[in-house]
Amino acid sequence: MKHLNLWLSSLTAVALMATAGAQIWDETANGGGDAGDLPSSAQVVSGVHTMPLTRITGRMATGGEVDMFAILICNPDQFFAHTGNTSETTYDTKLTLFDSQGRPLWMNDDRPNETAITGHPPNGIGGLRSYIGGGASAGLYRSSDTPSVAGSATWGLPGPGLYYLAISHWQRNPRVGSADIFHESSPYDPIYAPKAAAAGSPIDNWGGSTTTTGSYTIHLGGACFVPEPASMVALGAGLAGLLGLRRRKK
Numbered sequence: 001m002k003h004l005n006l007w008l009s010s011l012t013a014v015a016l017m018a019t020a021g022a023q024i025w026d027e028t029a030n031g032g033g034d035a036g037d038l039p040s041s042a043q044v045v046s047g048v049h050t051m052p053l054t055r056i057t058g059r060m061a062t063g064g065e066v067d068m069f070a071i072l073i074c075n076p077d078q079f080f081a082h083t084g085n086t087s088e089t090t091y092d093t094k095l096t097l098f099d100s101q102g103r104p105l106w107m108n109d110d111r112p113n114e115t116a117i118t119g120h121p122p123n124g125i126g127g128l129r130s131y132i133g134g135g136a137s138a139g140l141y142r143s144s145d146t147p148s149v150a151g152s153a154t155w156g157l158p159g160p161g162l163y164y165l166a167i168s169h170w171q172r173n174p175r176v177g178s179a180d181i182f183h184e185s186s187p188y189d190p191i192y193a194p195k196a197a198a199a200g201s202p203i204d205n206w207g208g209s210t211t212t213t214g215s216y217t218i219h220l221g222g223a224c225f226v227p228e229p230a231s232m233v234a235l236g237a238g239l240a241g242l243l244g245l246r247r248r249k250k
C-alpha cells in the first residue's frame with residue numbers, strides 16, 4: 001500500500017504542475033516555426049496529456065498560408081473551435097476539421113449568428129470569423145451537397161482521438177485533386193459536412209489564393225494536447241525524482 005500511496009501522490013503533484021502551466025500553444029514559440037498545410041506537415045500540439053488545450057495562436061505570415069494542427073479531442077461532446085474576435089484574429093478566416101486519416105469532417109467560413117450558439121463561446125465571435133462545434137441552431141448544420149437545405153447534416157464527431165484542424169483565409173479551399181471538398185460559396189454561415197463524393201478521401205491540396213497576411217487565435221473546448229513519447233519520458237522522470245526525494249527523506 002505504501003508504494004501505491006507514493007504513486008498516487010506523485011501523480012497528483014505532476015498533474016498540479018501541469019495544470020499550473022500554459023494551456024496555449026503558439027505556432028512559433030511552441031511549434032518552432034510555420035505549421036504545414038496537410039496532415040503530413042501539420043504541427044503536432046503535444047504535451048502532458050492531462051492538460052486541456054484552450055488556445056492556439058499563430059500567424060499567416062505570407063499570403064495564402066494555411067496552418068494545420070494535430071490535436072487530441074478528448075471530450076467530443078464539449079468540442080468547439082472558433083477564431084475569436086477581430087482583434088485576436090485579424091483576417092477573414094475559415095476553419096476545417098479532419099479526422100485522424102485526414103478525411104474531411106466539418107468546415108465553417110463565417111460563424112453562425114452567435115446568439116444561436118448555446119453555451120459557448122462566452123465572449124462572442126467576430127464577424128467573418130469561424131466556428132466549428134455543437135450548439136448552433138440545427139438548421140445551420142448542412143451537407144455540402146445540399147447547402148440551401150436547413151439541417152441537412154447533423155453535428156457530431158467520430159469519438160475521442162486525434163484530429164487535424166486547419167485555419168486558412170476564406171479564399172483558400174481544401175481539395176482532393178482539383179475538386180473542392182466542401183460547398184465554397186453562399187451561404188457562408190452554415191457549418192458544412194463534406195460533399196459525399198469527397199468524404200472518404202484525405203485532403204491532398206488547397207485551392208485558391210490571397211495576398212492577405214495576419215495573426216490568429218483559435219479558441220478550443222474539449223481539446224487536449226497530443227501525448228508524445230517525450231512527454232511520457234518527462235512524466236516518468238518526474239515520478240522518479242519525486243520517489244527519490246521521498247526515499248532520501250526517510
Ligand SMILES: [Ca+2]
Nearest residue numbers: 034035059067
Ligand atoms: Ca503560419
Ligand SMILES: [Ca+2]
Nearest residue numbers: 093109110128
Ligand atoms: Ca470567414
